[in-house]
Amino acid sequence: MSENNPNNKQDNEPDISENPELIESAAAADARVEISDAEFQLTDNPAEGEPAQSETIVEPIDEDGVPKEGMHIHHAESSDELFDCTIIGGGPTGLYGAFYGGMREMSVKIIDSLGELGGQVSALYPEKFIYDVAGFAEVKGKDLITSCIEQGLQFGPTVCLGEKVETLEKDAEGNYLLTTNKGVHRTKTIIIAAGVGAFAPRKLPKSPELNPDLLDDLEGSSVFYFVKDLDTFKDKNLLIVGGGDSAMDWAMGLEPLAKNITLIHRRDKWRAHEDSVRKVLASSVNVQVFHEVKTVELENDTIQNVTIYDNKTKAETSLDVDILIMCLGFIANIGPIKEWGLEIAEGGITVDPGTMQTNLPGIYAAGDIARFKGKLNLIATGFGEAATAANYAKNYIDPTSKAFPGHSSEKEEMPAAHH
Numbered sequence: 540m541s542e543n544n545p546n547n548k549q550d551n552e553p554d555i556s557e558n559p560e561l562i563e564s565a566a567a568a569d570a571r572v573e574i575s576d577a578e579f580q581l582t583d584n585p586a587e588g589e590p591a592q593s594e595t596i597v598e599p600i601d602e603d604g605v606p607k608e609g610m611h612i613h614h615a616e617s618s619d620e621l622f623d624c625t626i627i628g629g630g631p632t633g634l635y636g637a638f639y640g641g642m643r644e645m646s647v648k649i650i651d652s653l654g655e656l657g658g659q660v661s662a663l664y665p666e667k668f669i670y671d672v673a674g675f676a677e678v679k680g681k682d683l684i685t686s687c688i689e690q691g692l693q694f695g696p697t698v699c700l701g702e703k704v705e706t707l708e709k710d711a712e713g714n715y716l717l718t719t720n721k722g723v724h725r726t727k728t729i730i731i732a733a734g735v736g737a738f739a740p741r742k743l744p745k746s747p748e749l750n751p752d753l754l755d756d757l758e759g760s761s762v763f764y765f766v767k768d769l770d771t772f773k774d775k776n777l778l779i780v781g782g783g784d785s786a787m788d789w790a791m792g793l794e795p796l797a798k799n800i801t802l803i804h805r806r807d808k809w810r811a812h813e814d815s816v817r818k819v820l821a822s823s824v825n826v827q828v829f830h831e832v833k834t835v836e837l838e839n840d841t842i843q844n845v846t847i848y849d850n851k852t853k854a855e856t857s858l859d860v861d862i863l864i865m866c867l868g869f870i871a872n873i874g875p876i877k878e879w880g881l882e883i884a885e886g887g888i889t890v891d892p893g894t895m896q897t898n899l900p901g902i903y904a905a906g907d908i909a910r911f912k913g914k915l916n917l918i919a920t921g922f923g924e925a926a927t928a929a930n931y932a933k934n935y936i937d938p939t940s941k942a943f944p945g946h947s948s949e950k951e952e953m954p955a956a957h958h
Contacts, residue, residue, distance in 0.1 A: 833847060
């Protein structure tokens with residue numbers, strides 16, 4: 540999914556999609572881009588950006604996040620085992636890269652900082668429908684990830700969750716060494732499919748009447764930045780703040796469940812697909828433009844009342860609110876990756892679009908983190924970039940092999956899983 544809607548850009552906001560030459564200036568100006576149904580502010584230092592949620596999204600290891608039945612999950616025989624290809628990122632792009640690496644008979648390892656596979660889709664919108672993935676008229680995020688996991692793990696890649704990659708070095712044999720918070724990983728090639736890197740939802744802005752830090756303890760009970768369990772919102776009074784696709788999609792998705800929904804946006808221009816806006820405006824959702832949150836009244840660690848105000852007339856309205864859903868975008872940071880000697884642009888990694896190789900030999904990037912002229916940040920294009928990266932990684936470690944793998948339908952049988 541994508542929110543690319545240049546007609547609704549904020550004033551003076553660089554339009555990366557139509558003007559690739561603005562990449563450097565946009566990065567210097569903390570550019571905002573739309574990636575996979577969310578708006579991100581790209582910055583080298585999130586602390587210097589606009590206010591963010593209390594903590595960057597980091598989840599504990601969740602064994603249920605990796606389905607075991609029918610899967611072949613290889614565990615490295617030793618900590619210094621050398622892999623043909625290591626993929627940084629366990630989202631749709633990384634999982635498809637693992638599939639293709641296995642199909643090319645490479646030994647593959649996946650490293651992800653989150654506690655479950657699925658990346659941004661699992662963390663941000665598992666219950667939302669995705670409409671622009673080939674083969675699905677519509678598919679929920681969690682169901683897409685289940686299919687991606689089934690496909691991506693069938694050749695038995697090693698899966699390392701809850702590990703944040705920190706440094707990159709080369710050893711005497713020319714192999715790469717990736718050091719994480721838990722150990723060192725040896726690999727011949729690398730595919731970086733880390734999405735936007737570490738990301739944190741943006742909070743409400745501070746004001747004399749509102750200290751958003753006081754809402755931190757309510758995250759997951761009365762305050763939400765993304766939706767994982769629809770039943771949480773059943774028969775509740777909801778206030779959704781935002782004007783992008785996430786706000787629109789949750790308004791539509793929760794309308795049948797919630798007692799009532801009010802959606803407010805600080806202006807009358809939307810960062811959402813026109814069809815979504817039309818549907819919400821025609822629904823029972825109470826939409827208020829030019830409105831912002833002024834105060835949040837708390838009692839016994841729950842929200843009791845929210846006062847919103849018209850930023851043009853200053854008129855105030857008091858709302859009975861059980862749950863506050865904030866869709867205000869995210870602050871993203873690729874973290875230590877920018878220190879690895881890779882060419883960085885617009886908060887991502889510059890690649891050759893023909894091979895997806897970076898400026899460092901044997902290191903490739905795919906998905907939302909990759910940058911090249913004409914780049915589209917879509918799940919659909921990420922799949923193709925992952926396939927390209929994996930095939931050229933195979934050619935890099937074995938120059939006698941062809942980059943083009945042939946058609947999978949022509950194979951008599953698929954390669955066996957690596958163990």
